[in-house]
Amino acid sequence: MRTGRMLLVLAGWMAVAGPVALGQGDAAPVPCAPPPVKDVAGLQVPALEVVSVKQNKSGGGSASGGVTEAGLSISNMPLGLLIQMAYGTELAVSGPMTGMPDWAGKEHYDIEGKVSEADASKLADRCQRNLMVRPMLRAVLVERFHLQVHRESKEVPAYALVVAKSGVKMKQAAPGDQYATGITAPNGRPDGPGAVWMSRDRITGQAISMGTLAPVLSRGAGRTVIDKTELTGKYDVDLHWAPDQGAPKPDDGAPAVDTGPSFFTAIQEQSGLRLEPTKTTMEIYVVDHVERPTEN
Numbered sequence: 001m002r003t004g005r006m007l008l009v010l011a012g013w014m015a016v017a018g019p020v021a022l023g024q025g026d027a028a029p030v031p032c033a034p035p036p037v038k039d040v041a042g043l044q045v046p047a048l049e050v051v052s053v054k055q056n057k058s059g060g061g062s063a064s065g066g067v068t069e070a071g072l073s074i075s076n077m078p079l080g081l082l083i084q085m086a087y088g089t090e091l092a093v094s095g096p097m098t099g100m101p102d103w104a105g106k107e108h109y110d111i112e113g114k115v116s117e118a119d120a121s122k123l124a125d126r127c128q129r130n131l132m133v134r135p136m137l138r139a140v141l142v143e144r145f146h147l148q149v150h151r152e153s154k155e156v157p158a159y160a161l162v163v164a165k166s167g168v169k170m171k172q173a174a175p176g177d178q179y180a181t182g183i184t185a186p187n188g189r190p191d192g193p194g195a196v197w198m199s200r201d202r203i204t205g206q207a208i209s210m211g212t213l214a215p216v217l218s219r220g221a222g223r224t225v226i227d228k229t230e231l232t233g234k235y236d237v238d239l240h241w242a243p244d245q246g247a248p249k250p251d252d253g254a255p256a257v258d259t260g261p262s263f264f265t266a267i268q269e270q271s272g273l274r275l276e277p278t279k280t281t282m283e284i285y286v287v288d289h290v291e292r293p294t295e296n
């Protein structure tokens with residue numbers, strides 16, 4: 001066991017670390033509003049009767065998570081991402097996670113939590129399920145990882161997302177488009193407007209606002225991204241850049257390093273937006289204590 005203080009700037013209700021599906025797993029004729037900054041007063045969150053936490057040793061693949069009709073379902077997520085998912089309201093990570101235990105970024109976890117049959121009806125509505133992710137996951141982290149956090153305000157480096165001189169290059173979303181051939185959920189259904197997918201070298205979004213795009217860009221930028229575009233419409237977004245693979249050793253048979261654009265260049269060239277360095281004061285979470293969980 002190792003404990004310590006880990007400084008996290010947390011803000012995306014669903015953080016991304018690639019690839020991560022940000023859709024909700026249901027066909028979505030009308031996208032749900034994002035969860036509010038604070039938990040909804042009076043929200044009835046059913047208790048998880050059975051919880052399973054296991055280390056995912058697959059060594060790769062995507063990470064995903066959310067609340068289903070049966071309860072909480074998380075796949076292949078490292079601790080830092082679990083904490084961001086449980087406490088964040090927009091994704092914002094300022095620099096490295098100082099004080100993080102060695103295993104936190106290396107070990108990924110699968111979490112399955114089931115509610116009782118009597119409480120299953122509370123999970124019938126997809127938008128209501130979105131609001132239950134944070135409190136459900138927090139309970140698991142406290143009980144199984146012995147997580148302790150506190151909040152404080154701090155001025156942190158950030159980026160302002162603005163329109164570049166070239167102007168917006170993204171396609172404005174077509175009203176009523178349900179994206180039948182677009183992003184699909186793990187169950188194979190079209191994820192509909194508002195869905196976002198991020199991998200290590202690509203961001204794809206369909207009918208998303210700049211308020212949705214900004215926290216996703218935060219993950220690639222390594223800092224909070226604040227929307228300053230003043231764009232009020234919804235856009236289809238497709239950004240791709242060269243992943244940071246490092247230089248291969250001579251004669252080791254490794255493929256050549258992709259010479260495509262950098263993350264920052266891709267944003268400007270492909271979307272007509274750009275990131276300007278700035279600072280912002282925001283509420284952060286400081287992790288005071290966390291332990292490796294006991295599996296079951």
